[in-house]
Amino acid sequence: MTDEQDLIGEPLEEVPQRDPGEDCNARKSSGGTFRGYCGATAGKGTDHVGEGRCSHHGGSSDGAPEDNTNAVTHGAYADCNSYY
Numbered sequence: 807m808t809d810e811q812d813l814i815g816e817p818l819e820e821v822p823q824r825d826p827g828e829d830c831n832a833r834k835s836s837g838g839t840f841r842g843y844c845g846a847t848a849g850k851g852t853d854h855v856g857e858g859r860c861s862h863h864g865g866s867s868d869g870a871p872e873d874n875t876n877a878v879t880h881g882a883y884a885d886c887n888s889y890y
Contacts, residue, residue, distance in 0.1 A: 816840050832863035 813821050821840040824831035830844040844863055851861030859865035 810843060813840050814842060826858050830858075830860040830863055830865070832859055 816839065818833060818835045818838055818840050821833055823833060824843055826832075826848045828848060830846045830848055830850065832844040834841045834844055844860060846860040846862070847855065849855040849857050849860065849865055852858070852865040854865065
């Protein structure tokens with residue numbers, strides 16, 4: 807197996823993907839070039855900590871609770887001219 811340091815700077819599509827283990831192991835990139843594998847704990851920021859990708863690299867949770875009102879529309883920034 808190739809050392810991670812040898813792959814840094816290579817085009818992202820030429821770098822092998824890794825399955826999550828104890829770490830997320832997602833490929834990190836900048837401008838299409840490989841910058842390293844994610845070292846965050848597997849499942850960090852999700853409801854499945856210890857398994858799968860972290861929340862920044864595709865790991866997801868079940869979503870917001872049913873009674874969450876964070877996205878309720880309040881009209882505070884509505885266009886005043888639309889009411890006349």
